[in-house]
Amino acid sequence: MKKTAEVVIIGGGISGLSIAYNLASRGMRDVVVLEKSYLFSGSTGRCGAGVRQQWGTEMNCALGKATCEIFENLNEILDFEDDIEFKQGGYLMMAITEKEVEQFKKNIELQHSMGIPSIMLTPREALDIVPELNIEGILACTFCHKDGHANPFKTMQAYAEAARRHGAEIYTYTEVTGIDVEENRIKGVHTNNGYISTEKIVIAAGAWSRQVGMLAGCEVPVRPERHQILVTEPVNPILGPMLMSFAGNIYLQQEPGGEFIMGFGPAEHETFNISSTWDFVETMCKKATRYLPYMKNVRIVRQWAGLYEMSPDAQPILGKAEEVEGVYLATGFSGHGFMFGPITGQLMAEYILGFPTTLPIDKLDVGRFKRGELIFEPSVV
Amino acid sequence: MTKSKTIICRCEDVTLEEIEAVIEKGYTSMDEIKRITRCGMGQCQGRTCRTLLLAELARATKTHPNDIKVTTYRPPVKNVKMSVILGGMEDEENS
Numbered sequence: 001m002k003k004t005a006e007v008v009i010i011g012g013g014i015s016g017l018s019i020a021y022n023l024a025s026r027g028m029r030d031v032v033v034l035e036k037s038y039l040f041s042g043s044t045g046r047c048g049a050g051v052r053q054q055w056g057t058e059m060n061c062a063l064g065k066a067t068c069e070i071f072e073n074l075n076e077i078l079d080f081e082d083d084i085e086f087k088q089g090g091y092l093m094m095a096i097t098e099k100e101v102e103q104f105k106k107n108i109e110l111q112h113s114m115g116i117p118s119i120m121l122t123p124r125e126a127l128d129i130v131p132e133l134n135i136e137g138i139l140a141c142t143f144c145h146k147d148g149h150a151n152p153f154k155t156m157q158a159y160a161e162a163a164r165r166h167g168a169e170i171y172t173y174t175e176v177t178g179i180d181v182e183e184n185r186i187k188g189v190h191t192n193n194g195y196i197s198t199e200k201i202v203i204a205a206g207a208w209s210r211q212v213g214m215l216a217g218c219e220v221p222v223r224p225e226r227h228q229i230l231v232t233e234p235v236n237p238i239l240g241p242m243l244m245s246f247a248g249n250i251y252l253q254q255e256p257g258g259e260f261i262m263g264f265g266p267a268e269h270e271t272f273n274i275s276s277t278w279d280f281v282e283t284m285c286k287k288a289t290r291y292l293p294y295m296k297n298v299r300i301v302r303q304w305a306g307l308y309e310m311s312p313d314a315q316p317i318l319g320k321a322e323e324v325e326g327v328y329l330a331t332g333f334s335g336h337g338f339m340f341g342p343i344t345g346q347l348m349a350e351y352i353l354g355f356p357t358t359l360p361i362d363k364l365d366v367g368r369f370k371r372g373e374l375i376f377e378p379s380v381v
Numbered sequence: 382m383t384k385s386k387t388i389i390c391r392c393e394d395v396t397l398e399e400i401e402a403v404i405e406k407g408y409t410s411m412d413e414i415k416r417i418t419r420c421g422m423g424q425c426q427g428r429t430c431r432t433l434l435l436a437e438l439a440r441a442t443k444t445h446p447n448d449i450k451v452t453t454y455r456p457p458v459k460n461v462k463m464s465v466i467l468g469g470m471e472d473e474e475n476s
């Protein structure tokens with residue numbers, strides 16, 4: 001392992017890898033990523049990997065649009081010999097309450113003002129897109145054909161390999177166990193495989209970010225929340241877009257290989273527990289067959305769980321820590337960190353190198369919680 | 382038989398050649414190889430290929446199979462139709 005680095009990125013998920021690639025490709029030398037386990041062990045390797053522009057705040061719309069544009073060209077940008085399998089089948093958002101219909105109208109207006117090509121549909125019109133949809137109880141839908149999903153493993157692999165080609169080092173099974181701070185500045189990082197001296201660290205440790213922050217004496221308000229998910233056997237393609245209902249609390253999509261992936265967001269206690277439960281499967285089957293009765297005959301192959309890295313307002317935390325010089329934060333994505341990964345890497349690299357950022361990130365700083373300037377996003381599962 | 386025709390994972394059509402290529406690239410844990418190649422992610426959930434992959438990895442990395450971490454066994458044990466699960470629930474609509 002290297003003895004010194006210009007920057008040590010803690011966490012080898014999509015955020016850490018994307019930051020590493022963006023720093024190294026902009027010429028930063030000695031970029032190191034430390035991952036305590038195997039490369040896909042964090043939330044990124046457990047996620048639904050949906051990517052959308054249909055959001056309810058200006059911030060998320062801007063991030064969503066920019067990140068989508070990167071995904072569209074990511075194979076070429078990263079010179080990836082394989083394929084990240086970005087499929088733009090759209091997201092079909094289903095409103096089942098009047099309140100949601102009102103919110104959707106506002107969202108569409110906002111999205112249009114930002115150049116996002118979303119449309120409002122009647123349930124009957126939605127049938128043209130998803131003929132198998134049971135529209136009973138659905139009041140209205142919105143659809144954006146630019147939304148979609150990618151293969152999270154391949155996306156991570158693409159970033160990891162591109163980062164390495166630009167000189168970054170990625171050490172797996174290397175856990176940060178201590179962080180040295182002197183006179184309020186970062187001095188170095190202790191791991192189970194040795195010590196690296198550095199003046200800059202990036203906390204991109206997903207649901208573990210608070211614990212890593214504490215090693216440096218920085219408060220990073222992120223808590224872990226378990227979310228479960230399952231995958232079915234592959235069947236013929238019947239579902240183009242991702243189906244999503246906020247009030248119905250469900251997301252469901254069909255992969256390019258034919259498997260369905262689905263989950264919902266139960267209110268859970270703060271936990272690092274990622275075991276799967278039977279309860280989840282039962283409720284999931286009810287929800288899935290309610291929207292797609294067709295699912296009755298489809299077999300479940302595997303279930304698993306991962307952690308959302310929740311921030312107090314469910315928005316990303318990007319920027320600097322306040323307590324110690326040299327501590328950068330890229331966390332708190334609250335269940336949307338996969339899609340934001342590409343733009344996170346770009347913005348954080350620009351920020352760390354002192355360039356103007358492509359999109360303003362000052363409102364996403366950790367200080368907003370103390371100032372009481374929380375950002376409220378109405379459209380989340 | 383050539384390596385490009387030796388199938389390690391039947392559900393996902395993963396060949397020995399592909400496994401060797403990712404090991405060569407530095408992915409030397411079962412967990413990483415599973416996720417990159419889909420070896421063991423198919424319908425049988427790695428019933429055959431888990432041991433084949435373990436053996437290949439042990440050989441390639443000169444490690445004793447006992448010292449290699451095996452991927453997690455995940456529920457359900459057998460593929461199960463949603464209707465079977467719903468049928469077991471006390472819900473008139475679905476019975």
Ligand SMILES: Cc1cc2nc3c(=O)[nH]c(=O)nc-3n(C[C@H](O)[C@H](O)[C@H](O)COP(=O)(O)OP(=O)(O)OC[C@H]3O[C@@H](n4cnc5c(N)ncnc54)[C@H](O)[C@@H]3O)c2cc1C
Nearest residue numbers: 011013014015036042043044047048050176206306337339
């Ligand atoms: C079931 C589920 C479905 C999801 N669906 C979607 C979706 O459809 N779309 C979407 O955009 N997002 C989705 N997400 C959220 C998404 O997975 C996360 O927001 C995203 O992966 C976060 O990436 P990350 O790189 O910040 O964190 P992670 O991928 O969690 O990476 C952080 C890494 O840091 C490592 N680490 C922690 N502590 C240390 C330490 N001390 N030393 C070294 N390394 C350490 C961890 O091992 C981990 O690998 C979903 C999440 C779950 C659980």
